[in-house]
Amino acid sequence: MVKVKVFINQAVDSYAKRVEPLLLQKEACNNLMLGIMNRLKENKTDCFLGWVEANGEIIYAFLRTPPHNWILPDIEVNSLDFIPVITNYLYQHGYEVPGVLGPIKYAKAFAQQWEEKSGKTASVHMNELIYQLDRVQIEYPLPGQLIQAELADHALLAKWLLLFGEEANAPIDESRASSLAAEFLHKQTAYFLQIGENKVSMANKSRETKHGATINAVYTPDKYKKKGYATSVVSQLSQKLLNDGYQFCSLYTDLSNPTANNIYKKIGYYKIGSAIVYLF
Numbered sequence: 001m002v003k004v005k006v007f008i009n010q011a012v013d014s015y016a017k018r019v020e021p022l023l024l025q026k027e028a029c030n031n032l033m034l035g036i037m038n039r040l041k042e043n044k045t046d047c048f049l050g051w052v053e054a055n056g057e058i059i060y061a062f063l064r065t066p067p068h069n070w071i072l073p074d075i076e077v078n079s080l081d082f083i084p085v086i087t088n089y090l091y092q093h094g095y096e097v098p099g100v101l102g103p104i105k106y107a108k109a110f111a112q113q114w115e116e117k118s119g120k121t122a123s124v125h126m127n128e129l130i131y132q133l134d135r136v137q138i139e140y141p142l143p144g145q146l147i148q149a150e151l152a153d154h155a156l157l158a159k160w161l162l163l164f165g166e167e168a169n170a171p172i173d174e175s176r177a178s179s180l181a182a183e184f185l186h187k188q189t190a191y192f193l194q195i196g197e198n199k200v201s202m203a204n205k206s207r208e209t210k211h212g213a214t215i216n217a218v219y220t221p222d223k224y225k226k227k228g229y230a231t232s233v234v235s236q237l238s239q240k241l242l243n244d245g246y247q248f249c250s251l252y253t254d255l256s257n258p259t260a261n262n263i264y265k266k267i268g269y270y271k272i273g274s275a276i277v278y279l280f
Contacts, residue, residue, distance in 0.1 A: 004082055006089040008050040012040045015049040019061035022075050024210060028132040028250040029074040029273040031214045032101075035207020036065060048095065052082045062086065062102075064095075072102025072110060074273055080109045087113040099125065099279040111278040120280040126169060127255040130273040132212075134248050136239045137268035143228055144200065146236035149190035153199075157181040157190055160202055164219035168254065190217075193233035201229040203237045211247040218251075218260070230260075235267045 009015065016037050023030040040047055045065060052060040060082055064070045070090075087110060090097055097118070100110045111122035149157055158174070158181035165172040172180070184190035184204055193201040201224060204217040215237060220230045238249045251269065253260050 002054050002081075004052060004054050004085045006050060006052055006085055008048050008089070008093075008095075010047055010049060012037065012044060012047070012049065015051070016041065018058060019051055020210075022058065022061060023073055025076070026074045026273070027209050028212055028248055029130055031130070031207055031209050031212065031250045032252075033061070033063060033071050033073045034209040035214060036063065036071070038208055040065075050086070050089075052086065054082070066096070067098065069099035069101045069277065069279075070097060070110075072100060072106045074103045080105065083109040084113050086110070087117055090114075091117040097280060099277060101277045102275055104274060104276045107276045107278055111280075114280060118280065122278045122280055125277040125279045128275045128277070129253050129255055129261065129271050130250065130275060131253060131264050131269035132248050132250050132272045133238055133264075133267065133269045135268055136235055136242070138231065138235050138266060142232040142235055144193040144195045144232050144236075146233065146240065147192050147194050147199075148188060149185060149192055149202075151185055153190075153192070154178075154181050154185060156199065157184065157202070160219050160221070161217060163221070164202075164217055167219065184217075191233065191237050193229050193236070195229070200224040200227075201233040203233045205237065205241060208246075209250075212250055213241045213246045215241075215249055215251045231263050231267060234263065238267065 023034050048064045050062045051058050059077055060075055062070060062072050083106065097114055100107050115122050158177045161180050162172065162174060162177040189205040191203055192199040201220040202217065203215055206214040206216040215234060218230060218234055241249050253264060
């Protein structure tokens with residue numbers, strides 16, 4: 001008889017050694033969880049790091065960094081029998097569960113189990129696709145010049161992050177936008193596309209994994225849309241990351257945004273996975 005047990009702690013280094021081999025089997029698909037783990041190694045914040053063992057062997061992992069949702073990675077498991085064990089553990093130990101994000105089969109099973117346990121109703125917040133790029137396929141030259149955001153750009157970056165949140169159905173308040181802008185500037189990860197004297201689009205180098213980097217916060221103001229600027233900024237930033245030594249780039253897209261998905265495909269991104277976000 002298989003004995004399945006769940007564990008949660010906050011020891012990042014030992015946790016990473018334990019679960020990284022599983023996550024790296026689908027590195028780009030698991031860029032979110034791998035990237036968060038790498039960030040926690042550098043800057044420890046509040047976190048709950050979970051894993052599942054079957055007869056003493058680790059078979060799955062999951063985590064949460066409050067106030068965000070629980071994350072379920074893309075790990076091949078023979079059955080979904082471990083999902084009720086996770087939800088039972090979270091319920092019995094009083095963990096907060098605002099939502100869950102992960103591959104559809106896992107997140108859906110989690111949502112159904114949590115509805116039964118908690119009496120709360122699960123609603124689909126977003127369906128997402130995960131893309132990978134190994135080579136930029138779009139032809140150069142592209143419009144505009146990729147420039148790194150500077151400290152003097154804080155106000156503009158914060159404003160655009162606020163608007164990006166609204167557009168991406170993931171709204172943030174002004175305080176959060178300002179702190180994110182400061183973080184991006186400190187880490188030197190934010191980039192603009194500049195045409196003449198005007199900044200017309202932005203993108204950010206986000207999470208790093210062992211062999212790749214993720215791009216997020218892709219935003220173009222309405223007055224600059226439909227001019228190829230988003231295509232240009234993502235293409236140029238992707239090429240820069242490859243030139244810097246990353247083997248691949250990855251990103252999440254909203255399944256319901258055909259414009260963004262077509263842009264990424266044109267650049268050379270291809271679908272490697274999907275995810276769904278449930279809120280309770």
